[in-house]
Amino acid sequence: MIENPHQVLGVSQNATQDEIKKAYRQKTKLYHPDLHPDDPGAARKMGEINEAYDMLMNPEKYAARKAQQQGYRPSGGYSQQSSQTGQQGYGGGQYQYGGYGQNGTAGDFTFEDLFGFGSWQESQRVTELPNDTPFVRTIVQDINYQRYQRALQKLMQIPGAERNSRWYYLAAVANRGQGNTVQAYEQIQRAVQMEPGNMTYQRLLRQFQQQQQTYQRNAGNHNTGASDMQRMCMGICAANMCCNLCGPFSFYI
Amino acid sequence: MSRIIGIDLGTTNSSVAVVEGGKAVIIPNERGERSTPSVVAFTNSGERLTGSLARRQAAVNSARTISSVKRHMGTEWKISIDGKAYNAQEISAMILRDLRKSAEEYLGEPVTDAVITVPAYFNDIQRQATKDAGRIAGLNVQRIINEPTSAALAYGLDHGAAQKIMVYDLGGGTFDVSIIEIGDGVVEVLATGGDNHLGGDDFDQAVTDYLVREFQRTERIDVRKDVAAMQRIREAAEQAKKELSVTESTTVQLPYLSQNQNGPVHLDCTITRAKFNELTRELVNRTAIPVQNALNDAGIAASELGKVLLVGGSTRIPAVQQKVKELTGKEPSHSINPDECVAQGAAIQGEVLSGGSLQLAGSDGGILLLDVTPLSLSIETVGGVASRLVERNSTLPVHYSQIFTTAAPFQSSVDIHVLQGERPMARDNKTIGRFKLKGIKKAMAGVPQIEVTFDIDTNGILKVSAKDLDTGKEQSITITANNKMSDEEIEQAIRDAEQYAAEDQIRRDAMTVCSEAQMLLTNVEQALAAEKKQLEKAERKQIKEECSRLKKLITKKTPEKMTYGELDEIKAAMKDLEYASACLNMSEYRP
Structure with a gap:
């Protein structure tokens, strides 16, 4: 990962988005591989410029990676087994540790999650916040009356510059109501990335992850059915992970 | 480098363009059409037809006529004709060869390089297949570009003012939507979405x-x-x-x-x-979701769009136009030709790649295209989870690496399973490659550090490598399809295609020679009958003999089966006959 994206683009630390965009375009015109067909290093250089630009324009995407890289600490031996082949019985296969931390999803485990106590509400209620604009309030109402389609239409009208974590959260709830689960999942991840400390967002994200686990468990593709014993085993294992790996996560292949 | 042509290889129609005098012009085919139907047919006599000729006879020869082959690109699909199995690349190559020939005739010079367009939502395997088709047709594919991007490039050449536009491309077989920002001579794709099987x-x-x-x-x-x-x-x-x-x-x-x-x-x-x-x-309703996704990914509201461009023949349907208006709140623009702009954009990109000096209207420098990867790329990690490395809509080229570790104790190899798609679980995404990194130093789970690197080039084609940071062992693949043709297979296909092209050529030549010979015979016989009495007996005999010799030659075989040697023989016999009948008054015959 690039250390100093500002330096790569040649802008000052407090450059505005417009300045960054301008600098980026200038750089692309100098270094794009289309303009240097004979230079094998051009793609690499341009890749760096693209990454630096993305880091400055979407910083939340990179927060988790940064943490991983700075504090990379190989984690000690957990009795987790590969489920790559899908044949070994006790794999952590059913719980997606690998999914944690990816793309900055700083998901934290609770025992509820592990044992499936968490209640899954079919329709999510959203509460109005004091600083919601009147327009956003109508969206909140639409969601609470389960008029998801209309809520989404309204959300789509909000210009890009005004799309904050609250926007992504509302979009996630509405999309989930509408059945667009994959999109909703991405949006709630984004909301958490933008505002990691918000408990409401985290709770929704956890519900998603839990739903996925259920889905995996039911699908039973990777492991044979989950016995209680096995669950216990994994619970301990996962609890272990929680304690030991509070900080950076590594990704298991 | 010779000139780089731009080819829109469409599901139902294809076209070719080249930049001349700062403008991208469409090259008409030999029948004068500005687009060639993407249809290939094999007649019962073994002749191959492409374009409208093939299309016209489809009803009477449907089993040996192939249309919409683009839908099969990158799949295992094969069609067997006269005992030879053709895959989608080979059939597409026949269409490409036809377009290349039109371009060569138009330009009066050999054409070896091309930019070919594909739907933005084509995955890696489909892109590779398109590249292979180009190679079989004898073209160095300098770049694969996305159709909506190509359309935007054609539009941008004349409208360079800073703005964000949406390209809604509903073609014969695929649907694409892209959000594109134009400014400072740069055409930058912000997001793209679509449906590969809607058209x-x-x-x-x-x-x-x-x-x-x-x-x-x-x-x-x-x-x-x-x-x-x-x-x-x-x-x-x-x-x-x-x-x-x-x-x-x-x-x-x-x-x-x-x-x-x-x-x-x-x-x-x-x-x-x-x-x-x-x-x-x-x-029509199915197009709504990709439109909304693309807008969402670009992070803008429809009201921020300066222009909505319609591309592809299916956007002529009034209900489609109505839907676009409903989705974006904008009257779609009709300032570009929906059938031709894609090939034109490809030609413009070809000109940029060959070092040409095109300029975007309203900007001082050159013109540059920044495209994105349409689908997220991930590898499978523990639990069958797809761990994303490259997010969709990342600007190309992309270089990205991340450190992974083993899941089991003393695991000595890892299986790198590369996936393309948006779903969180591996099995719901498309597998585009798989390889093993072996020889990892035995250690407890989580100790080894394996660096996985994704490199996507400007064609959108991916290379993945995995490296054990401890031992320095490295393993990499360039993503290829299961049915991807090996170099030898491609070479063979090129030879086959060239052989067919030669056969087609001799067939055409034979037809021409035989019909000329027939015309000569008719004329000589007519003139002979009319002027019989004015001729010497010997002269008459001579002419008659030459006539029957020529007749024998042209009826001995059907023209499809003649060799060049036999054609030369016929030509010689024609000369002899012309010489012998010089005394006749044949006003109608013009050799």
């Missing part, structure tokens, strides 16, 4: 199904098993669809479509635009 063909199918149902209802005859009748209905359905874009109602009449105990039965059915809209409403 004009589906609209035709909806109308075809309706006609079949109606015929069954009124005449109690099921024609679904009758291949020739179905082909006629399909053609009529397509025609009706086109007519309904300009009129409110159309009548489909197919005389002698089938028969029952009372004799022949005709199909006569009126379709209104309202009925058509009802039949295709689902299809």
